[in-house]
Amino acid sequence: MSKPAIQTHELHKSYRLGKTTLQVLRGVSFRVAAGEFVAIVGASGSGKSTLLHLVGLLDRPDKGRVVLDGVKTDKLSAGRRNRLRCEDVGFVFQFYHLLGELKVMENVLLPAQVDTSILAWPKRRTERRARAAEILDGLGLGERLRHRPSELSGGERQRVAIARALMNQPKILLADEPTGNLDSKTGSQIMDVLKRFHTDAGQTIVMVTHDVALAESADRVLHLRDGQLTDA
Amino acid sequence: MYKLLLCLRYLRRQRLAYLAAAGVALCVFMMLVAVSVMNGFLHKVEKAAKGLHGDIIIEPNGLRGLKFYDKLAERVVAEVDAVQHASPFILSYGILRVPGQDHYRQTVQIAGIRLPDRAKVSNFEQGLFVQRDWPEPTFSPPHKDMQKRAAEHRELVTAIIEREKAGRNFADLPADKQTLVDRLETARSFLLKGWANLENADTNAKLLAELEAQLAAADAEGRDSPYLEARIQELEMRTVEPWPNHVILGLGMEGMGFRTDQGETVRVLGPGNKVTLYVFPLGRHTLTDMSPNIQRFTIVDDCSTDVYSFDSQTVYVPFDALQRLNNMGPVPRADGTVAPALCSMVHVKVDEAFADWRAVRAVRDEVRRVVADFYEPAQAKNINVLTWREKQDKLVSSIESQRMLVMIMFGILSLVSVLLVFVIFYMVVAQKTRDIGVLKSLGASGNGVAAIFLAFGAVIGLVGAIVGAIGGCLFIHNINAVHDALYNWLGFRVWSRESFFFDRIPNEIDVSVVSLVVGGAIVAAVVGALAPAIRAARMEPVEALRYE
Structure with a gap:
């Protein structure tokens, strides 16, 4: 069996809320094979986003371990974690989180720029821009390259965010309620986009959502309840 | 690469940045004018003292x-x-x-x-x-x-x-x-x-000689000649x-x-x-x-x-x-x-x-x-x-201590620009918290994020300093014209020549002073941006993303 794209061991995470401690994750273990599309469903506040942040190395678990593509991430330095996040993980957020000061094209190029030093940039600029344009074109945003996020509709913004997440060809795409802020029609369009990347390019996707119907389009659905992950 | 891009974009899109630059410019302007006038004043006193007595006096x-x-x-x-x-x-x-x-x-x-x-x-x-x-x-x-x-x-x-x-x-x-x-x-x-x-001159001298000769002759003869005396007196003027x-x-x-x-x-x-x-x-x-x-x-x-x-x-x-x-x-x-x-x-x-x-x-x-x-x-x-x-020790050292006093006073005033940059950057960082979270989720390091804000501060300092320096130099260059215009308009003189020895306000511009003040302003702006930048660097990505 090939290395799983994601493997977690007994993840624990708690938050302090005033004097009480809120135990969000109580030993979450799961695997995601390369090329798999997994949906994690849970009620709001069940810890879905927390789990996604742990998997995406945005946060550290209190206990347990995240293994990404065979790399044990718990012992890595901050710099290595940054690199891993930059190169191997793409995030799509519920509220898009595009940078308002940057145009569509620049937002999409951002991960490539984070990955490239100022000296190396001029050499790679053309190639990177071509790739960004290609992804955006594929998402039907070819005409919107020079617009600012504020000039786009919600669906368009989320497509830009997907393009940004895929810019560095990450091994894993993590989507946090990607349709949560959209109407059902636009939401299903976004889902179609994700599915297309999954089927056409074999993109590994982990999506968290509270919408069971939406989760049906994934290969596999996991449920997060009481801080534990179950298959049904 | 993203650091430069974002620094430039923030500069263009953040109105607050202009306020910070304006504050820096104002401080540079004040500092430059105060120090230049005091320095010019001192140089003039030195030059005048030397002009009066040479370099060494034996008395x-x-x-x-x-x-x-x-x-x-x-x-x-x-x-x-x-x-x-x-x-x-x-x-x-x-x-x-x-x-x-x-x-x-x-x-x-x-x-x-x-x-x-x-x-x-x-x-x-x-x-x-x-x-x-x-x-x-x-x-x-x-x-x-x-x-x-x-x-x-x-x-x-x-x-x-x-x-x-x-x-x-x-x-x-x-x-x-x-x-x-x-x-x-x-x-x-x-x-x-x-x-x-x-x-x-020649005609008068000749005439005077003639009249004096006549007067001498009259004296010799024992004659009184009040008319001759009066003419001589008048001619001597x-x-x-x-x-x-x-x-x-x-x-x-x-x-x-x-x-x-x-x-x-x-x-x-x-x-x-x-x-x-x-x-x-x-x-x-x-x-x-x-x-x-x-x-x-x-x-x-x-x-x-x-x-x-x-x-x-x-x-x-x-x-x-x-x-x-x-x-x-x-x-x-x-x-x-x-x-x-x-x-x-x-x-x-x-x-x-x-x-x-x-x-x-x-x-x-x-x-x-x-x-x-x-x-x-x-x-x-x-x-x-x-x-x-x-x-000239009394005079020169009193002016030197005045200059020091002025520099300290304006130096303290210039802390205002540091504070201004600090406050504004603190606000900018707060406004940009989510952006910082996004950047970190894209793999940007804490240092990288800090660098954006430090560079931003440096550019603000540079822009403010250049604007202030140009304004200051123009003002100093035309300080006497401005002073005269103010006098004509308001009717009172700030610089009275009776109390400042000199007729004109010194308007020397010393390149070393200008570069020092400009350099100081840039450093001050970076220092002002430092604490907010560190705050941005330390921000946890998850916290930053959740920030509303």
Whole structure:
């Protein structure tokens, strides 16, 4: 069996809320094979986003371990974690989180720029821009390259965010309620986009959502309840 | 790469950034103007003090006078390599009057100097009117040059009169304009008289000689000739006095000139006019014999050292003339010997290479050695050898401490710009918290995020500093015009020449000061941005993303 794209061991995470401690994750273990599309469903506040942040190395678990593509991430330095996040993980957020000061094209190029030093940039600029344009074109945003996020509709913004997440060809795409802020029609369009990347390019996707119907389009659905992950 | 991009974008899209830059610019502007004016002020005082006394002064205690000064000067020049020139100088006090103007009297300092020697120990020639920048100014410049200047100046006065009257009759002018035009008319008539005195110098001299001969003849015959006496008296007001009775006035003496609102200097007395000096001799006389020596002088030129307090009360006459009027000339003693002539002090000019005050101190010590060697020990111990800095110590060090005070005050004020940048950046970082979270989720490091804000701060500092420096330099360059405009508009002067010695506000721009202030501003802006940048760097990505 090939290395799983994601493997977690007994993840624990708690938050302090005033004097009480809120135990969000109580030993979450799961695997995601390369090329798999997994949906994690849970009620709001069940810890879905927390789990996604742990998997995406945005946060550290209190206990347990995240293994990404065979790399044990718990012992890595901050710099290595940054690199891993930059190169191997793409995030799509519920509220898009595009940078308002940057145009569509620049937002999409951002991960490539984070990955490239100022000296190396001029050499790679053309190639990177071509790739960004290609992804955006594929998402039907070819005409919107020079617009600012504020000039786009919600669906368009989320497509830009997907393009940004895929810019560095990450091994894993993590989507946090990607349709949560959209109407059902636009939401299903976004889902179609994700599915297309999954089927056409074999993109590994982990999506968290509270919408069971939406989760049906994934290969596999996991449920997060009481801080534990179950298959049904 | 993203750091540069975001830094530039924030700069373009964040209005707050302009506010920070404006704050920095204002601080740079203030600092630059304050320091430049104070520095310029100090330089002017230094230059003026040096111009007045040369680099080193040899002077006896009290007013007793210095003898064998020419030999001493020779010795000093010969024995001390760094000394370029040494020249004796007499300083005395007296009263200046204008013949025919009974109400006018003015106390003056009288400086007895040798020309063109004086130009070698100081930059005396730079402030002259007739002989401006002549390499060898004298107390007897050619009449045609004096007349040329007198005529030019009269034309200027005429032009000012026309401008002030603006086609109106004298009677229709407002009262203050009438007073002004009246003064200008007086100046014009005096200038014309001076010019005529020079024009008719030979004729008048001849006529005077003739009349005096006639008077002598009449006296010899025992005749009373009041008519002849009256004519001689009248003619004496118009003749050009023979050498050495020539005087160079300080420019700005009360009643001898004034300044118009537009900043023109109007001379009331000019080349060819005459004044009378009452000198109270400081020479050998006892205190009971202090009756003044009186002498009439012809004005040949005027001089501005730029130090108002000095110019407004100093006249220059030939060394020999003042030596005589001051009773400092050689005096035969009863035993047949001659008591040597005296001067007040010897001014020593040091080579430019030793112009630094520390170097001057070393030269002073050498001069001291020569002086100690030159005079007998009993005399030598009463003679002081001082650098110009020591001579003017009270003045210069008080200005230096004022400058320090001003710099500290403005330095504290400039902390405001640091605080401003800090507050604004704190707000920008707070506003951009989600962006910071996004950047970190894309793999940006804490240092990278901090670098964006530090670069942002540096650019704000740079932009503000450049704007402030350009504004400051323009302001300093035109500070006197601005000051005059303010005076015309509001009617009061911030810079009064009576209290600041100088006529014009110093407007020197020192490149090193500008670069220091600009550099300081950039550092201050970066320092102001530092804490917010560190906060941004430490932000947890998850927290930042959740931030609403």
